Amino acid sequence: MSRVVVLGAGVSGHTAASFARKWLGRDHEVVVVSPKPTYNWIPSNIWVGVGLLPKRKVVFELAPTYRRAGITFHQAKAKTLRPDGTNGDPRPFVTIEHTGGAKAGQSEDLHYDYLINATGPRLNFDATDGLGPTKGNSLSVCTEDHAEEAAKHFQEKIERMKRGERQRFVVGTGHGTCTCQGAAFEYIVNLEFELRHHKVRDLADIVWISNEYELGDFGMGGMHIRRGGYITPSKIFTESLFAERGLDWITRAHVAKVEKGRVHYRNLEGEEHETPFDFAMLLPPFSGVGLAAQDANGDDITSKVFAPNGFMKVDANYEAKPYEEWLAADWPRTYQNPDYRNLFAVGIAFAPPHPISRPRKAPDGTPIFPTPPRTGMPSAMIGKAVARNVVGMIRGADGPHHTASMAEMGAACVASAGANPFAGTAASMTVFPIVPDFETYPEYGRDIDNTFGEIGLAGHWIKILLHHLFLYKARMNPLWHLIPE
Amino acid sequence: MESRSEYRPETQGVPSTAQTRAHLSKSFYATKPTGGTTFFRTFLPYQIWRFIWINLKMIRIIGKSHR
Ligand SMILES: Cc1cc2nc3c(=O)[nH]c(=O)nc-3n(C[C@H](O)[C@H](O)[C@H](O)COP(=O)(O)OP(=O)(O)OC[C@H]3O[C@@H](n4cnc5c(N)ncnc54)[C@H](O)[C@@H]3O)c2cc1C
Numbered sequence: 267m268s269r270v271v272v273l274g275a276g277v278s279g280h281t282a283a284s285f286a287r288k289w290l291g292r293d294h295e296v297v298v299v300s301p302k303p304t305y306n307w308i309p310s311n312i313w314v315g316v317g318l319l320p321k322r323k324v325v326f327e328l329a330p331t332y333r334r335a336g337i338t339f340h341q342a343k344a345k346t347l348r349p350d351g352t353n354g355d356p357r358p359f360v361t362i363e364h365t366g367g368a369k370a371g372q373s374e375d376l377h378y379d380y381l382i383n384a385t386g387p388r389l390n391f392d393a394t395d396g397l398g399p400t401k402g403n404s405l406s407v408c409t410e411d412h413a414e415e416a417a418k419h420f421q422e423k424i425e426r427m428k429r430g431e432r433q434r435f436v437v438g439t440g441h442g443t444c445t446c447q448g449a450a451f452e453y454i455v456n457l458e459f460e461l462r463h464h465k466v467r468d469l470a471d472i473v474w475i476s477n478e479y480e481l482g483d484f485g486m487g488g489m490h491i492r493r494g495g496y497i498t499p500s501k502i503f504t505e506s507l508f509a510e511r512g513l514d515w516i517t518r519a520h521v522a523k524v525e526k527g528r529v530h531y532r533n534l535e536g537e538e539h540e541t542p543f544d545f546a547m548l549l550p551p552f553s554g555v556g557l558a559a560q561d562a563n564g565d566d567i568t569s570k571v572f573a574p575n576g577f578m579k580v581d582a583n584y585e586a587k588p589y590e591e592w593l594a595a596d597w598p599r600t601y602q603n604p605d606y607r608n609l610f611a612v613g614i615a616f617a618p619p620h621p622i623s624r625p626r627k628a629p630d631g632t633p634i635f636p637t638p639p640r641t642g643m644p645s646a647m648i649g650k651a652v653a654r655n656v657v658g659m660i661r662g663a664d665g666p667h668h669t670a671s672m673a674e675m676g677a678a679c680v681a682s683a684g685a686n687p688f689a690g691t692a693a694s695m696t697v698f699p700i701v702p703d704f705e706t707y708p709e710y711g712r713d714i715d716n717t718f719g720e721i722g723l724a725g726h727w728i729k730i731l732l733h734h735l736f737l738y739k740a741r742m743n744p745l746w747h748l749i750p751e
Numbered sequence: 752m753e754s755r756s757e758y759r760p761e762t763q764g765v766p767s768t769a770q771t772r773a774h775l776s777k778s779f780y781a782t783k784p785t786g787g788t789t790f791f792r793t794f795l796p797y798q799i800w801r802f803i804w805i806n807l808k809m810i811r812i813i814g815k816s817h818r
Contacts, residue, residue, distance in 0.1 A: 509778030675816035678809040724802035
């Protein structure tokens with residue numbers, strides 16, 4: 267009997283665990299460790315954050331789903347990996363700390379034959395003074411609780427506007443190294459749409475602030491689309507949407523401090539500026555969740571297993587080299603740790619070899635550029651490929667043979683731009699590949715025939731469909747595995 | 752300094768008219784959709800067709816990405 271332990275029950279971990287369970291016979295065990303009792307369909311947090319959906323519509327309890335599927339669930343937080351076991355017992359294990367139920371607060375050593383790290387990001391609000399909803403002065407939509415709180419503040423601002431008060435909204439990234447610009451983009455356009463719906467748009471100043479060099483970069487170095495007789499960069503489309511919606515924008519900005527009602531930022535020219543707000547939703551930068559690793563003696567080997575940013579090292583080329591020398595082939599294909607063949611990292615938890623967007627620094631050395639996003643579709647596809655490989659290795663394969671490189675796969679993404687069944691819109695996009703490959707596609711780094719984008723009501727219907735389909739799939743309801751990632 | 756003034760230093764001493772205000776706004780230089788474009792974004796028959804087309808396009812990308 268083999269035991270597969272999956273750390274994390276987000277998009278990538280839940281996908282990996284579900285498929286591992288489906289493909290492995292019942293004589294093998296699949297275990298999921300996750301600190302929260304619930305699954306959150308994070309993309310729909312945007313609608314929670316503008317008050318369109320209650321929190322309960324984007325989460326469900328994991329325990330009943332896992333019980334039904336035959337997956338062992340520990341509501342716990344992984345702390346330390348021991349891939350060499352101990353001197354007395356070479357079986358690898360992970361030390362977990364229970365966060366719920368009767369064992370809350372207790373530590374346990376969980377042995378594994380294969381471990382899939384899918385712990386996602388730590389929301390690093392501490393990187394910027396005053397950032398974030400807990401200790402700081404800004405809001406977030408990264409978790410369902412953050413989104414619910416943002417919605418409360420948003421509602422309060424709407425009430426003020428209904429009383430005739432002018433309000434200023436600032437939305438974007440809260441640090442020079444943030445990723446996930448797509449989520450902030452969805453939030454700002456949904457917020458604008460809702461203000462129109464509440465008939466108070468004329469009293470709102472709405473400003474985008476981000477670390478992107480140009481609007482529409484989204485951490486992917488932007489993209490080019492064939493449209494209207496031109497091959498046009500995403501900057502043009504994003505600026506167009508912002509201009510149409512009356513949104514102002516500040517780019518190339520590192521938010522250095524968030525005071526009550528005031529964002530301080532530095533730009534690529536090294537200038538210091540500030541901008542006032544009544545409501546600010548600023549995403550934090552991401553880092554690894556802070557897992558440690560020890561060898562058989564108990565000596566620290568964290569830097570051997572994890573990159574300095576806390577994400578786990580996999581089969582990527584981590585050699586430091588300038589932007590001009592980056593290659594599609596630098597990106598991992600199997601997500602296997604180079605030192606431990608039974609250790610994998612999927613979704614946001616794996617360490618990318620380098621960013622996708624061109625790195626830039628302010629004169630004082632402050633980095634101001636997006637770090638690479640790992641959105642839902644690649645996260646799930648990587649989780650599934652790794653599950654397939656682990657199952658194959660349990661059945662005797664000599665190593666992982668299924669690949670899921672972000673430089674070889676495309677992504678489909680639908681960014682909501684306003685939720686209404688007849689008047690709503692969303693930007694539907696596909697890119698191929700996600701990481702530009704300038705060797706294969708010298709002009710734009712991507713296949714222009716498979717990279718497209720358009721905005722319209724159809725996109726909104728697709729977004730609604732995806733919300734229901736992915737929650738259905740995550741609940742592992744009948745035929746869940748037929749729904750693509 | 753407030754953000755609006757920082758990227759429009761040329762406002763200093765310029766009389767505020769509709770023309771100067773337009774030219775000093777970033778959105779003046781952005782591509783904007785025509786009435787027809789925005790109409791088709793929510794025009795039901797066209798959007799039903801786009802719904803089918805976009806789904807097919809996305810399925811193709813998903814198929815191309817699975818190995
Ligand atoms: C607001 C928002 C909107 C988004 N919208 C979209 C969208 O429209 N489309 C899209 O494709 N992508 C979207 N994304 C990105 C998408 O959510 C991520 O790509 C995806 O969640 C990444 O999956 P993951 O499994 O790597 O991480 P997560 O989904 O974050 O999951 C990580 C899991 O690990 C658990 N965990 C954390 N620490 C530990 C620990 N120590 N031990 C064990 N478990 C741990 C967490 O509780 C969680 O269950 C959005 C992101 C945000 C923030």
